[in-house]
Amino acid sequence: MTDLSQNTASEPRKHGGSLLEQTPRTKKRNAAEKRFRAYGIAAIAAGLVMLIILVTTIVGKGTGAFQQTFITLQVELLEAKLDKKGERNIEDIKKVTTFGYAPIIKGAVAAAVEELGIETSLKPKNLAGILSKDAAAQLREYVLANPDQIGQTVEFRFLASSRVDGYMKGRVHRESIGKDKNISPEQLDLVDALAAAGVLEKTFNLDFILGADASDARPEAAGMGVSMLGSLFMMFVVLALALPIGVAASIYLEEFAPQNWLTDMIEVNISNLAAVPSIVFGILGLAVFINYMHLPTSAPLVGGLVLTLMTLPTIIISTRASLKSVPPSIRDAALGVGASKMQAVFHHVLPLAAPGILTGTIIGLAQALGETAPLLLIGMVGFIASNAPETLADGLLAPNSAMPAQIYEWAKRADPAFYERAWGGIIILLIFLVTMNTLAVILRRRFERRW
Amino acid sequence: MNDMTLMEKTVDTQKIKIAAKDVNVYYGDSHAIKDVNVEIEDKTVTAFIGPSGCGKSTFLRCLNRMNDTIDICKVKGDILLDGEDIYDKRVDPVQLRAKVGMVFQKPNPFPKSIYDNVAYGPRIHGLAKNKAELDEIVEKSLRRGAIWDEVKDRLDAPGTGLSGGQQQRLCIARAVATEPEVLLMDEPCSALDPIATAQVEELIDELRSRYSVVIVTHSMQQAARVSQKTAFFHLGNLVEFGLTGQIFTNPEDPRTESYITGRIG
Numbered sequence: 001m002t003d004l005s006q007n008t009a010s011e012p013r014k015h016g017g018s019l020l021e022q023t024p025r026t027k028k029r030n031a032a033e034k035r036f037r038a039y040g041i042a043a044i045a046a047g048l049v050m051l052i053i054l055v056t057t058i059v060g061k062g063t064g065a066f067q068q069t070f071i072t073l074q075v076e077l078l079e080a081k082l083d084k085k086g087e088r089n090i091e092d093i094k095k096v097t098t099f100g101y102a103p104i105i106k107g108a109v110a111a112a113v114e115e116l117g118i119e120t121s122l123k124p125k126n127l128a129g130i131l132s133k134d135a136a137a138q139l140r141e142y143v144l145a146n147p148d149q150i151g152q153t154v155e156f157r158f159l160a161s162s163r164v165d166g167y168m169k170g171r172v173h174r175e176s177i178g179k180d181k182n183i184s185p186e187q188l189d190l191v192d193a194l195a196a197a198g199v200l201e202k203t204f205n206l207d208f209i210l211g212a213d214a215s216d217a218r219p220e221a222a223g224m225g226v227s228m229l230g231s232l233f234m235m236f237v238v239l240a241l242a243l244p245i246g247v248a249a250s251i252y253l254e255e256f257a258p259q260n261w262l263t264d265m266i267e268v269n270i271s272n273l274a275a276v277p278s279i280v281f282g283i284l285g286l287a288v289f290i291n292y293m294h295l296p297t298s299a300p301l302v303g304g305l306v307l308t309l310m311t312l313p314t315i316i317i318s319t320r321a322s323l324k325s326v327p328p329s330i331r332d333a334a335l336g337v338g339a340s341k342m343q344a345v346f347h348h349v350l351p352l353a354a355p356g357i358l359t360g361t362i363i364g365l366a367q368a369l370g371e372t373a374p375l376l377l378i379g380m381v382g383f384i385a386s387n388a389p390e391t392l393a394d395g396l397l398a399p400n401s402a403m404p405a406q407i408y409e410w411a412k413r414a415d416p417a418f419y420e421r422a423w424g425g426i427i428i429l430l431i432f433l434v435t436m437n438t439l440a441v442i443l444r445r446r447f448e449r450r451w
Numbered sequence: 452m453n454d455m456t457l458m459e460k461t462v463d464t465q466k467i468k469i470a471a472k473d474v475n476v477y478y479g480d481s482h483a484i485k486d487v488n489v490e491i492e493d494k495t496v497t498a499f500i501g502p503s504g505c506g507k508s509t510f511l512r513c514l515n516r517m518n519d520t521i522d523i524c525k526v527k528g529d530i531l532l533d534g535e536d537i538y539d540k541r542v543d544p545v546q547l548r549a550k551v552g553m554v555f556q557k558p559n560p561f562p563k564s565i566y567d568n569v570a571y572g573p574r575i576h577g578l579a580k581n582k583a584e585l586d587e588i589v590e591k592s593l594r595r596g597a598i599w600d601e602v603k604d605r606l607d608a609p610g611t612g613l614s615g616g617q618q619q620r621l622c623i624a625r626a627v628a629t630e631p632e633v634l635l636m637d638e639p640c641s642a643l644d645p646i647a648t649a650q651v652e653e654l655i656d657e658l659r660s661r662y663s664v665v666i667v668t669h670s671m672q673q674a675a676r677v678s679q680k681t682a683f684f685h686l687g688n689l690v691e692f693g694l695t696g697q698i699f700t701n702p703e704d705p706r707t708e709s710y711i712t713g714r715i716g
């Protein structure tokens with residue numbers, strides 16, 4: 001203290017001596033800066049490592065799901081079994097259940113084994129065990145679609161069973177199948193021989209992307225397609241409700257509402273809503289939409305309504321931010337030439353805020369798309385074997401799942417073949433999310449304005 | 452400032468366009484304008500001068516009710532435009548603003564084409580029946596804004612791409628396009644360079660033949676150059692109002708004198 005007063009009293013302190021020499025103070029400051037930069041770089045490196053681990057794990061575990069093992073067989077569609085009357089009446093053909101197709105398939109496998117000269121001790125029933133339990137249904141569907149093929153021999157690509165598929169992908173090993181009822185070493189010998197002959201192949205499987213979920217016993221037939229549609233219909237509901245409601249609410253709050261305690265409170269509560277855990281919206285949806293309004297369970301409409309509640313705060317906050325960023329001089333200019341407040345907003349402010357609003361909406365939608373928790377409570381998680389909806393009403397009201405719910409469902413099932421599909425589903429979901437976020441970034445970049 | 456021509460400026464007495472009586476303006480509890488009485492003539496440029504924060508903009512914005520957009524702003528007293536009280540309950544401020552145009556301190560063209568900037572007002576007021584009429588209004592307004600020759604070949608170019616001075620003249624053209632009777636300008640040259648300022652000042656002088664112009668300026672030279680009448684504001688009071696020549700050469704109030712000789716401000 002005394003030093004300081006003396007200093008100011010006498011001559012002012014000089015800044016060190018030579019410029020070529022760093023003072024201890026400068027040295028300390030520079031060292032601190034260097035240290036901070038190192039922390040920053042370390043933090044970024046840690047983030048990048050996490051990202052790389054994430055991506056490689058997902059890709060490594062998930063790509064397998066996009067491939068499936070198929071067995072190509074010559075199938076004789078015996079008229080005697082499939083259409084006894086020979087009239088090609090579709091109603092008659094429909095009467096033949098999948099049980100009726102089983103012998104045809106067994107025959108086809110046996111024929112192929114014989115033709116290729118493969119020696120095996122397996123009975124025809126066990127021979128056909130390397131095919132998916134879905135094979136008969138697959139064939140029946142084909143016949144119902146092409147009844148004119150009955151009586152002919154057609155080439156048909158059957159799904160192999162998930163054990164065979166796992167063996168081809170290295171998931172199932174000879175040593176580990178000791179107690180497995182679904183596969184035997186003899187069957188694996190047969191698989192090896194068929195693979196060597198080119199009859200059995202692992203190829204890209206479009207049905208994983210487009211197909212419906214399948215029951216526990218048939219993981220090889222399960223696909224994401226129907227749950228993707230479920231997500232799509234939910235997003236449709238969210239977009240149709242959250243965007244207009246959110247934008248209208250934001251415009252009113254930002255441009256028209258008086259500044260008072262009521263609007264302040266609304267503002268605080270919107271921010272609070274944005275922080276409410278999504279499961280809370282789920283139980284709210286269960287109580288209001290299902291128990292009180294009696295909307296159907298598991299319906300994408302209800303899912304969409306719940307996600308709308310969840311997305312609204314995000315959209316309102318981002319819309320208000322982009323309305324705020326339009327300079328007041330634009331509003332003054334419009335009012336100055338005699339535009340009404342609404343004209344000023346709709347002709348000038350809103351178009352300028354639109355890119356920001358759109359960006360916020362896309363990000364809100366992306367959040368909603370990845371949300372699982374609220375769907376648990378309204379019954380959209382579980383085995384919901386459904387076909388792709390055919391009408392809009394069907395899409396909204398028929399029970400369905402959603403992409404993240406489907407992934408959760410698969411991850412939960414016992415068979416490791418489903419586990420692989422869960423990872424594959426994650427890849428599909430991430431592609432959607434990354435695309436949406438990229439779109440948002442591009443929009444923001446492109447329309448970013450400097451005033 | 453002692454330019455003798457100032458005294459000789461011809462000032463015909465015009466009819467009163469705007470009459471303000473006992474106007475008081477409050478921003479919440481703060482009293483921004485205190486008992487202002489002023490009469491603004493038609494076809495005359497009236498300048499508001501005074502130190503910053505004295506309420507010039509506030510008072511100007513009362514004249515076209517732009518203050519309505521500020522929640523906490525309360526206006527008391529009467530302001531008559533052609534004898535009609537503009538704060539009457541029956542008056543729609545939107546209609547008023549079509550009659551009393553405004554040009555702002557910072558040029559604020561819409562981020563649209565030059566054409567659309569000018570055509571916006573006529574469009575929303577339905578002044579043109581068809582495209583040809585609208586084209587005509589746009590050309591006429593741009594000519595009155597003394598910018599037609601510079602932009603006639605690029606009416607589709609964005610208005611924000613013009614230079615500052617051009618933008619401000621575009622804003623003036625936009626304001627006159629709605630056929631106002633009064634033009635309010637709040638420091639229209641403060642963001643412009645000297646050459647652009649000179650162009651805008653010249654334009655203001657031309658505008659006098661058609662409109663009643665009220666200009667806020669902090670430059671006394673500018674007030675002396677462009678106006679016929681000058682009002683000096685200080686701390687929310689209208690201290691002195693009279694012929695520009697009179698105010699600048701022979702002010703009555705000591706505060707006016709201190710201000711124009713540079714002792715306050």
Ligand SMILES: Nc1ncnc2c1ncn2[C@@H]1O[C@H](COP(=O)(O)OP(=O)(O)O)[C@@H](O)[C@H]1O
Nearest residue numbers: 478483501502503504505506507508509510521
């Ligand atoms: N929107 C506003 N809210 C509150 N006070 C304001 C507002 N605008 C201006 N004022 C106050 O009113 C007084 C006059 O301001 P203004 O009219 O802008 O002065 P000038 O244009 O002469 O510089 C100042 O004290 C200013 O702080």
Ligand SMILES: [Mg+2]
Nearest residue numbers: 507508509637
């Ligand atoms: Mg001002």
